[in-house]
Amino acid sequence: MAMVTHPEYDDRYWRFVEQVTVNGKNGRGTATREDSALWRIITSGKEAVLNYRVRFHSRETFREAWRPFLTSKGGLFGGPHSFMYVVGATLAPSHVTIEIPQDWRIATGLIPTSDPKTFFASTVSVLVESPIMVGSFKSWNFSVDGVPHHVAYWPLSSAASFDSTALLSNMQGMVQQGSLLFGRLPYREYSFMLLDSSWGGLEHNNSVTLGAPVDHLQKDKKDFLNELSHEYFHTWNLMRIHPVEYGDVNYKKQKLSRGLWWSEGLTLFYADLLLRRGNLPVYDSLRIDHLETLLKRYFNSPGHYKVSAEKVSEAAYGETGMLGDYNASTHVQGEVIGSMLDIIVRNATNGRQSIDDVMRKMMERYSGEKGFTSSNIEEVVEEVCGCDVTSFFNAHVKGAGIIDFDKYLSMIGLKKTLSWVDALMDDGRPAIDLRTYAFQKEKDTAIYIAVMDPESIWGKAGLHTGYHLISVNDKPVKTTRDYRMYLAESKMGDKVTVKVKRPTGLHSASVIMTGYKRPEVIIEEMPGATEKQRRLRKQWMEGN
C-alpha cells in the first residue's frame, strides 16, 4: 500500500499516518513500513481490512486552501493527504463512506451513490483528485447546459455575509464561457469548495478548493474571480490536457514537466479571457492594458528570454536555484508565448482561427491518457494555422531568445514602446536593488544565496546563485529571514559586505546599494494600419 505523491504539491502526509493495523479472514496480518510512503501488508485468506489514522491540524485561519484540516465545526480531507492505494492497482474503483454528525453536510467531486454518505471513485486517480469538505457550511447550486454545479462556502464566522446572488451569477457566467469555448462541459457535475480566511487554490478532476476571504467577496471580487477562473480553466488545461510527464498516480518522486508553460501560461491567458468574454470583473479594463502589464512582467525578469520555456517549466516545481542567476515565472513566460501564438494563428488564417482552435484540438487529442510535449503543441498550432512555427518554437520554447514583439504585434495593428525607468518605492523614493534572496535545500541546514539577475548589483559583485551564504556585514546568516532583515537595514549608498563560500573557497563581495531600472511598456494602435491589421485588431480587442 502507498500514499500518492502530488506532482506539484507534495505535502508528504505519510508523516501523519499512525496505528496501521491489518485484519485478515484468518486473523491479524502485519503492516511494515518499507519506505516513507510505502507499506508492505502481509495477510492470509486473500482479503484484509486495513485500519489507519491520519492526523490533521485544526487551524482554520490563514491556511492554504488545499491543505486538510479538521475542527469541531467540520473540515477538509481526502485526496493524497488521506488515502492509501494498492500499488499496481491504480485502476481499482473504490467507495468512500463518511461518518459525520447529523447536521453536517458533504461537498465533494466524488460520485454520489444511493447512500447519501457513500461516494464512488472509478480509479485511484479520481479518488485522490476529489477532496471532501464536511461541516455546516453554506451551499448553493446552479446549472449550465443542464450540468449541475455545487458551491459550498466555509465561513469563518456566521456573521460574515456577502451578495451570494451576485457571486453565483458571476460564477455561472464564467462556466458558461468555458462551455462556449469547448462546446461542452467535460464533467458530469462540478463542486466549488470555497474557504474563508484561506489563500491559494488547487484544481481537481471536477472540483476545486479555493481560498475565498469574505472581504474579497464583499468588494469587486476581481481577486477572487481571477483565481477562480484560473483554477477552473485547469479543469481542461492540466487536468485533462496534460503534459506527458504527468502520468498515472505514483508514490515515488514525480518527474518535472517541460510543458507547464502551456498548462499554466495558457490557463492564465484564459483566466482573463473567460471573465472578459463573460463581461465579468477583470483587472485591466482593456485587453491592451492586460497585454501591457504582461509584457512589463516579461521584461522585468531577463530569465523570461534568457532561459527556454521548457527549462523554466521544469524549474517551476524543481529545486530553488535551478535557473542559476535568473528568475522566471512559467506562468508569465507561457502567457506571453501563448499570446504571440494566438496572433500568429490569427494572422496566418486571416482571422478565421485563433488559439481557441488550438486549445480545442489539444483537448480532442491529449485529454486521454496520452500527455503532450512541446513538439505536439507545435504540430497542433501548425495544423490550425497552416503555417510554419518551427523557428518560433525553437527560439522561445525549446531554446531561449527575446521575442520580437514588434513583428507579432504589428500583425494585429499594434505597436509597443519599451522604456526603462527608475524603480521606486510606494513613497516615491528610489528603491534599492534587492534582486537577491536566500534559500535552503531539502535535507540541508545551510543557507544559500540566490541572484535574480546577473545584471543586478549582486550579480555584478561576483555573487552567484548557490553560493553558501556565511554573513552580511560580519553578522552570521543563520536563517533566510536573517538575510532579508540585514539587507532591509541598509540604505541607499551603503556598502554591504557579503561573505560566501564558493567552490574555490571563501569570498567577500562588496556591494554598493544602488537603485535599478524597471521596464515600462506602452502598447498602442499602429498608425497607418492596413485593412487586415485593423480587422484583426478589432477582433482581438473585443476578445473574440
Ligand SMILES: [Zn+2]
Ligand atoms: Zn495554475
